[in-house]
Amino acid sequence: MALKKVLIIAPFTVLPGEKGFNRFRYIAEELARLGHEVELVTSNYSHAEKSFRQHENGRWIGPSLPYRLTLIEERGYSRNVSLERIRSHRCFERNLRLYLERKEQTEHVVYAAYPLMGAARMAGSYAKRLGIPFILDIQDIWPESINSVLKLPEPWLKLLVSPFTTYANQVYKLADYIVGVSDTYVARGKTANQNAKAYHCLFIGADQAYFDACACREIAVEKPLGQFWVTYIGTLSHSYDIETVIKAVSLLERTGYENVVLNIFGSGPHEARFKELAEQLQAPVRFMGHHSYEDMVPYLVRSDVAANAIAKGALASVTNKIGDFLFAGLPMINSCENKEVMDLVANSNIGFNYKPGDFTNCAHYIALLFHQRQTGRQLGANSRKLAESRFDRRKTYPELYRMIENM
Structure with a gap:
């Protein structure tokens, strides 16, 4: 096995001690465990927690991490959809460019989110200057995803x-290898770049052993x-059709299902709006807040139904949740x-599947699972079987590590 020096650039990473269990932190830890020399470059501002990270925090520097961590400064922002965020990301990109220009160029592989x-683009250009492989990991398909915010007619959106x-x-074309969190996203990258050496769908997934321990x-x-x-677990924003599920459980309560609770x-920018709706409808909804991954999982495994509530027009595919x-x-x-997700639900x-906005149909399926507990248990058993075969990072991510080692 050829040991590599791997530079990972991932602005939205979740670090140890923060709430969440991020893909890029996991990859950095596993590559380091295999003996590779890894540097993880991310922001000094936590996107999830909306707070600045402290450089002197012992959890993130020195021997407590198996990889080198570099925090790039940005301005920070309070709202996900705002000019403030655009300015903050531009600040990050300027400082990243300066960092890469001054950096001692010793990497064997560049891996970027x-x-x-x-x-x-800076990561890809840096790899090209060094003449080393560049892996692009597609987490979301910008700018196409912007329509879930703007809600414009298709011709106007394309022009804008x-x-x-x-x-x-241009960014996709820089990649020597394209990885994505779904076949849908990999296909988008391949449309722009048909000359990459490999295309690989790698679901975000979870670590089975760690999940079960939690x-x-x-x-x-x-x-x-x-x-x-x-x-439901995830962000409370425009991309997620939580309103429909709130209306569904409200309908169920009004028709005699007093034990159904959402x-x-x-957390997120639409949290206040969803809370107001739940209050207006007197819906049986509990807003649990932003928990750590470790504290959230025990609630999840005691649940009866999972709600993958995605808004109409959102270009989400196989998300982390x-x-x-x-x-x-x-x-x-x-x-x-997304057809890939709908097929996954139906074929597995x-x-x-129900249409976003159709709270009556959503309520119908919740009621069906409420009454037919054996059906719910069988569907749940199928879910776990699928998770173990296709979503366990311990089984699926090694293909990525082997790809890096063979470059």
């Missing part, structure tokens, strides 16, 4: 984002006898219109 588009699409295609943690999860939990784990839903062994109700027999 996409987006940010600008940061990914045309310069950004050209820019995105599931067994002895924390006070109080679930009243007879309650039926529908659980648990919402997460799907792996956790599957490992929890839950039947899934899904409103994501793990739940039901």
Whole structure:
């Protein structure tokens, strides 16, 4: 095995001690464990927690990490959709460029997350200057995803984002290897770059052993006898059709389903709006806030249904939460219109697809699972089986490590 010096550039990484269990931190840790020399470059500002990271924090420097961590300064922002965020990311990109220009050039491989588009382009250009392989990991397909915010007619949208699409295609073309969190995203990269040496779908997934260890943690999860939990985890923003699930459980309560409760784990810019809606409808909803991964999993495994609530028009595909839903062994109700996700739900027999916005149909499937517990258990067993075969990072990520070692 050829040991490599690997530079990973991932602006939205979750670091040890923060809430979440991020793909790029996991890859950095595993490559380091295999003996590779790894540097993880990320922002000094946590996107998830909306707070600045302290350089002197012992959790992130020195012998406590098996890899080198570099924090690039940016300005920070309070709202995900804002000019403030654009300015902050541009600040990150400027400082990243300066860092790469001054850096001692000893890497064998550059591995970068996409987006940010600008940061990914700098990473690819840096790899080209050194004449070393560049791996692009597509987490989201910007600028196409912007329509979930703007809600513009298709012709107007294409005209507006045309310069950004050209820019995105230039970034994709820099990649020697294209990785993506779904076949959908890999296909987008391949459309722009048909000359890459390999294309690989690598679901974000979860580490089965770590998930199960979290599931067994002895924390006070109080679930009243007879309650039926529908659980959502993730961001509370424009891309997620949480409003429909709130309306669905409200409808169910009004028609006699007093034990059905919706648990919402997460935070985001639309949190106040969703809370107001739940209050207006007097819906049985619990806003649980932004928990650590370790504290969230025990609630998830005690749930009865997982809600993959994705808004109409959102270009989400196989998101990180799907792996956790599957490992929890839950039947899934899904409103994501991405064909890959809909096929996964239907063909693997793990739940039901419904149209975003259709709270009556959403309520129908929740009621069906409430009454047909054996059906729910079978769908949940199928979920866990799928998780173990296709979403366990311990089984799927080694293909990435071997690819890096063979470059």
